[in-house]
Amino acid sequence: MEIEKLKAIAKEMRVDIIRMLTEAGSGHPGGSLSCIDIIVTLFFSKLRYKPDDPNWADRDRFVLSKGHCVPALYAVLAKLGTLPHDELLSLRKLNSRMQGHPDRSRTPGIEASTGSLGQGLSVALGMAMAGKTMKKDYRVYCMISDGESQAGQVWEAAMAAPKFKLDNLCVLLDYNKIQLSGAVRDIMNLEPLAEKWRAFNWNVMEIDGHDFGAILKALNDAEKVKDKPTLILCHTIKGKGVSFMEGKWEWHGKSPNREEGERAVQEILARN
């Protein structure tokens, strides 16, 4: 039941992502499509969040550190009702709240302004530290990407979280194996990646980031771990759901034209 619901929502979100990017004429489809199943599962099955009160003090936080994939988050916030759905098509236009990268001062539901890669995890770390210090029971989730994991600051945060025993912090790593100009393996290899996080004293899980059951189980399991932060290494496919985008760095930062957009939407709707 739950899984079927998530599947249907993710499909709808993929269509919204493609429509937004087509209308905008620029943006990042590949990484938005690779992370959407994870974001959907988090928001619709796990996150303690009131769509009509996005600043509620006791909410769980979600920081999208890979900020260029914000269309995925806008789509979800619109589905939840935090943002009006018809605003989505104003993505990247002048005077719109739908900024090209997340802007917490402009857009409800955005927890941190990101878009310069490598910084979001530190902000999430701070939110988790504040939660512990204030004895609040909210959880903090942070999504980072693989190319982003080349940034040194990610590892500074990775070092700090276990020191402060932040079992309220859960990192979702969208491991789609592709960055802007090629394969992560060729540009700056991260492997062995799970071992790195383990060596930094994190609780590490490794899952298929398009398997809703696996995502949900990992999120549930993470909650039970005491005194350690959790990293969920999500194996994903860049451009997932649109065959001509899948696994292609060329679709990292290029929006589909009208014809491509329509083809992509039809394909998403046809897949189950």
Add this chain to the structure above:
Amino acid sequence: MAGKATRTAFGETLARLGAENPRIVVLDADLSKSTMSDFFASKFPDRFFDMGIAEGNMVGAGAGMALAGMIPFICSFATFVVGRFEQIRMSVGYSRANVKIVGTHCGIGIGPDGYSQMALEDIALMRSLPNMAVVQPGDAIEAERAVEYIARHDGPVFLRLTRQNLNDVNPPDYKFEFGKGVVLRPGRDMTIMATGGVVGNALKAAALLAQKQVDAQVVNIHTIKPIDRDLIGRVAYSQGKILTVEDHGIVGGLGSAVAEVVAELGRGRVKRVAVEDYAESGDPDGLYKKYGLSEDNIAAKALELLHD
């Protein structure tokens, strides 16, 4: 739009210089297809290094290569590479390392990506380091000549480049003179000093002013540091009124550099046209209008200054 982006002219020129000077090496941070260092990478794969999305490390490694005798060009979006200011301050500036810092995608002219990708504080930061030269070409020809110069220049340089195409403002036989402003249009009543991608807007503004019987001189300041004190002094003493125009934040950029000189002279007046807030996503033309960098905004500010 016709014209060429200064990043493209940079990439092509660097690839040409690579053949002439084997000490030139190029580092990038997963943006070589956007900074156009890709041209060099495909011709000289052994002297090109993709450092991944790790700009701080790129700055340090560039410094190390320079200290070992090479001439590294380290490339990224200007906001990301200059964002590693403290690494630049220590390992490049203070260490006197001959590193050429190349920042593309400067200013609000990049459009829809929004503030996080727009360099708007980079000139201010780079200008603050004692031995750092700051160069910003206003068209493709100037970019080409500037890159040729910078490769020969002994010492660290910050080169600021546009994403967007620019129409030519200089003639084809243009000669680049480091540290010297270029009069693009003579004029008696006042002077507009512009830099980078908005030099063309300043020229158009001067044309609008001419319709209102205002004869504005337009000067292209491609070298923001060291700034052309002589030229500023001459204008301050003769016409007195200077309007600065730049696609950069209002604090610390060309406007500040000119105002510092004018304040020390105790003669003349400066008004600054620049970006006054965290900017946002949008189409470049719409952004220029909203943030005051369009030709009519510039002309209006010029009239304010003139009648003040």
